[in-house]
Amino acid sequence: MTVSKTEGYTGIAKWLHWGMALIWLGSWCVGILASHWREELNPHHELTFLHKAVASTLLFLIVLRVFWRLIKRPPALPASMSPLMQRGAVLGHVLLYAVALMALPVSGWYWSSVADKAILVAGVFVLPPLVAPNPDLYDLAKLIHTWTAWFCAALVVGHVLIALKHHFVDKDEILKGMLPTSKR
Numbered sequence: 001m002t003v004s005k006t007e008g009y010t011g012i013a014k015w016l017h018w019g020m021a022l023i024w025l026g027s028w029c030v031g032i033l034a035s036h037w038r039e040e041l042n043p044h045h046e047l048t049f050l051h052k053a054v055a056s057t058l059l060f061l062i063v064l065r066v067f068w069r070l071i072k073r074p075p076a077l078p079a080s081m082s083p084l085m086q087r088g089a090v091l092g093h094v095l096l097y098a099v100a101l102m103a104l105p106v107s108g109w110y111w112s113s114v115a116d117k118a119i120l121v122a123g124v125f126v127l128p129p130l131v132a133p134n135p136d137l138y139d140l141a142k143l144i145h146t147w148t149a150w151f152c153a154a155l156v157v158g159h160v161l162i163a164l165k166h167h168f169v170d171k172d173e174i175l176k177g178m179l180p181t182s183k184r
């Protein structure tokens with residue numbers, strides 16, 4: 001398979017980035033509302049159902065995203081960034097892929113599996129369980145999902161703030177390169 005270098009992000013890469021960002025941010029907010037406003041907003045687990053139905057689509061979209069990332073490489077970072085900053089940016093993106101977009105949904109899948117609760121992906125089909133039900137692992141699975149979710153929130157806030165710093169302080173092309181209208 002040939003790997004083509006791109007001048008800017010392809011339209012598909014941008015759709016995947018913004019689509020998954022929207023799903024991710026929405027899932028995070030619904031997850032918080034579902035667990036912290038349970039009696040007021042989630043008495044019959046409607047928000048839990050919504051959270052799982054929407055967030056679980058990330059498990060499929062990430063496969064497409066990684067495939068696309070492998071065949072269409074992203075644009076090079078600007079030369080104005082020091083080698084250290086460039087390495088930091090790569091590390092940040094690797095963490096976003098590995099933890100926010102892969103480990104976090106998998107930890108939710110694991111939690112629902114040990115709890116013997118179904119996940120209806122996009123409200124359409126049931127995801128098979130990742131592991132056998134096991135009430136002894138419930139608290140651990142809950143802890144892993146909750147702490148990973150909060151760690152990822154910090155990661156995403158950092159990601160967004162850095163993107164804004166590139167745009168407003170450094171005035172480089174990084175944020176523009178990911179916007180639907182422009183090309184690097």
Ligand code: HEM
Nearest residue numbers: 024027028031032034035048052055056105108109112149
């Ligand atoms: C297959 C995917 C996922 C499943 C099955 C899942 C499952 C769950 C469940 C069952 C809860 C508890 C809700 C309640 O108490 O009613 C929860 C909470 C939560 N989830 Fe997920 N989740 C998934 C993916 C995600 C993703 C991708 C994110 C982040 C975007 C996320 C963020 C959260 C947050 C922030 C909470 C609340 C944590 C807290 O209690 O502070 N989840 N999740």
Ligand code: HEM
Nearest residue numbers: 021024025069074093096097100156160163174175177178
């Ligand atoms: C308003 C919210 C967001 C903004 C403004 C934003 C902005 C950006 C920008 C400008 C880039 C390009 C960086 C570059 O060219 O080096 C980027 C890449 C990336 N973003 Fe976001 N982002 C947002 C939300 C998210 C969310 C929620 C996630 C995942 C949880 C995410 C994951 C990624 C990843 C993995 C990349 C690397 C793409 C690659 O080069 O392979 N972003 N983002």
